[in-house]
Amino acid sequence: MNDLLEELSSSQKLEQQLLKELYELKKKNLWRSPPLIEKVSGVHLLIDGSNYCHFASNDYLGLSNHAALGEAAQKVAPYFGYGATASRLLLGNTKEHQLLEEELAESKQCEAALLFPSGFAAATGTITTLMKRESVIILDKLAHASLIDGARASKAIIRVFRHNDINHLEEHLRWARALSPKRDILVVTESVFSMDGDIAPLHEIVDLKDRYGALLFVDEAHALGVRGKPYHRLGGLVGELGLSDRVDLQMGTLSKAVGAAGGYLCASRIIVDYLLHHARNFIYTTAAPPPLIAAARAGVRIINSEEGEFLALKLWKNIHQLTTALLKKKASSAILPLIFGEEEKALLAASLLRQAGYWVPAIRYPTVARKKARLRITMTAAHTEEEIKCFTQYCQLHFLGNVNSQ
Numbered sequence: 209m210n211d212l213l214e215e216l217s218s219s220q221k222l223e224q225q226l227l228k229e230l231y232e233l234k235k236k237n238l239w240r241s242p243p244l245i246e247k248v249s250g251v252h253l254l255i256d257g258s259n260y261c262h263f264a265s266n267d268y269l270g271l272s273n274h275a276a277l278g279e280a281a282q283k284v285a286p287y288f289g290y291g292a293t294a295s296r297l298l299l300g301n302t303k304e305h306q307l308l309e310e311e312l313a314e315s316k317q318c319e320a321a322l323l324f325p326s327g328f329a330a331a332t333g334t335i336t337t338l339m340k341r342e343s344v345i346i347l348d349k350l351a352h353a354s355l356i357d358g359a360r361a362s363k364a365i366i367r368v369f370r371h372n373d374i375n376h377l378e379e380h381l382r383w384a385r386a387l388s389p390k391r392d393i394l395v396v397t398e399s400v401f402s403m404d405g406d407i408a409p410l411h412e413i414v415d416l417k418d419r420y421g422a423l424l425f426v427d428e429a430h431a432l433g434v435r436g437k438p439y440h441r442l443g444g445l446v447g448e449l450g451l452s453d454r455v456d457l458q459m460g461t462l463s464k465a466v467g468a469a470g471g472y473l474c475a476s477r478i479i480v481d482y483l484l485h486h487a488r489n490f491i492y493t494t495a496a497p498p499p500l501i502a503a504a505r506a507g508v509r510i511i512n513s514e515e516g517e518f519l520a521l522k523l524w525k526n527i528h529q530l531t532t533a534l535l536k537k538k539a540s541s542a543i544l545p546l547i548f549g550e551e552e553k554a555l556l557a558a559s560l561l562r563q564a565g566y567w568v569p570a571i572r573y574p575t576v577a578r579k580k581a582r583l584r585i586t587m588t589a590a591h592t593e594e595e596i597k598c599f600t601q602y603c604q605l606h607f608l609g610n611v612n613s614q
């Protein structure tokens with residue numbers, strides 16, 4: 209056997225190892241295969257010739273199919289083409305990019321904003337650039353992978369506090385401040401958590417970080433367009449709580465409620481200028497395509513308009529309908545997890561739903577912790593009352609007894 213292994217080429221050896229790991233994934237019910245989507249129209253999908261109603265996207269306001277986004281994209285394509293063809297610092301910087309940054313900064317009540325090609329790039333780019341080896345980053349235990357990867361890549365000292373546990377956060381802050389009075393400390397959290405849908409206690413976190421002279425980074429990926437003051441839903445939870453001037457770094461994505469793609473970071477002018485000169489995720493990558501940015505601007509305009517407010521209210525009506533029927537508790541966002549625990553149970557529930565024409569994927573490790581497998585139900589403004597009623601009835605009938613916790 210050893211002789212046989214010796215004879216394998218390097219690539220064969222690697223493949224043997226990978227195959228072993230892939231086989232392990234299959235054995236543990238952790239194998240993934242992305243569905244091939246043939247058509248999407250609002251919450252309706254065509255996959256493999258079958259129609260489904262999905263409760264699975266982050267298109268919270270239903271804007272990704274909105275005609276205004278397509279029209280905006282088409283309008284700018286003749287001027288700039290479909291691809292930006294260069295980084296922002298070379299030839300990729302158009303008026304669309306600049307205007308969107310100004311509009312985001314205004315909505316977030318910040319001095320400036322910087323666009324990145326994705327939310328993931330905005331998170332990793334910002335954290336790695338601003339934090340140094342001697343800095344301390346304190347992350348919520350359930351922080352998104354992009355925040356964890358940014359912290360790791362920065363080489364700063366990392367501490368993790370129990371999810372939404374203010375006392376544990378304070379322990380870490382006390383420890384970090386005791387290391388040195390001057391050290392940069394960055395607290396990192398999401399405002400709406402992507403897999404649990406609960407919200408961070410931002411008032412308490414802001415008070416604490418001020419008390420210990422730390423900085424705060426808030427990822428608003430799932431809050432933007434959903435939370436926020438009426439007619440100011442772009443403000444997210446930070447804006448809703450009136451904390452815009454106390455959160456140092458507001459990050460988010462244009463790929464969810466806005467219905468387009470791209471990430472942003474809103475902060476002071478100095479921080480944004482520094483990122484523009486140093487963030488490798490910004491400098492060494494092609495700018496987001498201008499038509500996409502124009503579509504994002506259209507999404508932003510809608511969110512700020514009468515129509516956007518109507519959609520946000522419709523979304524919340526839908527959330528209440530679903531939570532009252534299924535979870536029997538108040539929701540904080542459009543993300544409503546049904547936690548099964550065992551991977552197998554969550555897969556079975558997803559498969560039962562598929563048979564009935566509903567698409568809700570099972571979320572498993574490593575996206576969530578082991579034995580925390582779940583259906584991550586997401587609500588949008590595009591669902592009808594009847595669709596929600598039939599879906600909840602089906603869930604109640606078939607597997608609600610299997611749910612461990614919510």
Ligand SMILES: Cc1ncc(COP(=O)(O)O)c(C=O)c1O
Nearest residue numbers: 326327328352354402429461463
């Ligand atoms: C909490 C959170 N942060 C960041 C991201 C990354 O955003 P994007 O999809 O634009 O890269 C996501 C989306 O997957 C997310 O859920």
